[in-house]
Amino acid sequence: MTMRYLGFVLLVCFPGVLHAQSAAQPCRAPRLVGGYFVPVQETYSHGTKLAYACENGQKLTVEGWWATSTCQKGTWSHKPQCIDENACIPPTLANAKYTENSNGWYVNGDIIRTTCDKGYEHKDRVATARCINGIWSSLPICEKSSDTCSEPPKIPHAVIIHQDYQEVFAADSELHYECEDGYTVEGEQAKQSIFCIAGNWTEGPKCSSVTEPGTGHGGSAQGGKDWGPTTSASSGTWPIGGGSSIGSGLNEREIQTQISPINNCGKHPTIYNGDVSEIHPLFLKYQCNSFYKQVGPEEVVCYTDGTWSEVPTCKAAYCFLDTHEYPYLKPAGVKYIKDGHSVTLECVRLRQWWTDHYSLAQCTNGRIKINRSRPNSQLVWLSTKTVSRGKELAWVSPKVVAGCR
Incomplete structure (x- = not known):
């Protein structure tokens, strides 16, 4: 009895001992249906990292074909899990939200509806995506309104x-x-x-x-005028925030639009789908990411009032094609095609004695065309779709050719 009370007193007097025991609590081996993990143990100490993968016909609920999970105070950093290969894992969407499934994944055919963050809107009014054979079809894009x-x-x-x-x-x-x-x-x-x-x-x-004593105004006083703080630019020294320079003959607006060294404007402006490609003491140049083209001024300058000139924008310059929507194409997921480029797609072979046939998908000025290559390399247009900024709008030709015959 005395020893029992003594143990209780030790726990009360030294709570750090109890905390250390809790922090070092081990984890039980996870139950992984359709997969395997290493090392195989009944329990794992705190901090142990477990590597796991899935059997054929299954896939992880995270990106990649293998993953790791770490034992943290009796629980795993994420639950190792394998799901059917035709199911979909939660997509990653920029500037958007959607209601995530409680089990952490979506069965084939599930549809999610997205909501853009404040200040953004759905590109081409597309707000939903469908899980098709393990791939999300036509994921919504939230762009700046x-x-x-x-x-x-x-x-x-x-x-x-x-x-x-x-x-x-x-x-x-x-x-x-x-x-x-x-x-x-x-x-x-x-x-x-x-x-x-x-x-x-x-x-x-x-x-x-x-106002400062003896001057009547802040800064230097000349002829009873407050000329304000000045910024030295390549074209001379100009007042900022109002006033006029002596004998300059320029009005306030002209003064404010004088060019100043870029370090006077602070942080460089950012553009979506692009970045600064050249930094000059008096200007910046930008470059758009792949699949986008630059629209607007080539150079961005800093004004003496501390503001930047107009920045360029990066507009989408690509088409996309979902192969699952074409019965004569072998399913290969969604293909993104840069404007002015084309990709070769394999056709479905309807008869065993057929040789392999391929279709050519070409993106030109936001319009995508799909043609077929016969054995003699002649190209025959099968269908044409109008695409506006990467999104299908309507059929141009009502004729649908089943298969690549």
């Missing part, structure tokens, strides 16, 4: 409050600026808002230095 705004303008001596950083803002979004200590909004309160309207931000506040 035309009436949304990108990163808000950077204003010298000001910050945005009550809002985390993000790259896209929905229409009618409101952001609040506040000047740093020692600066105030010209003629207004210490806070001022901007709004996203029709894809553009409204004009933001300007933060000026507060």
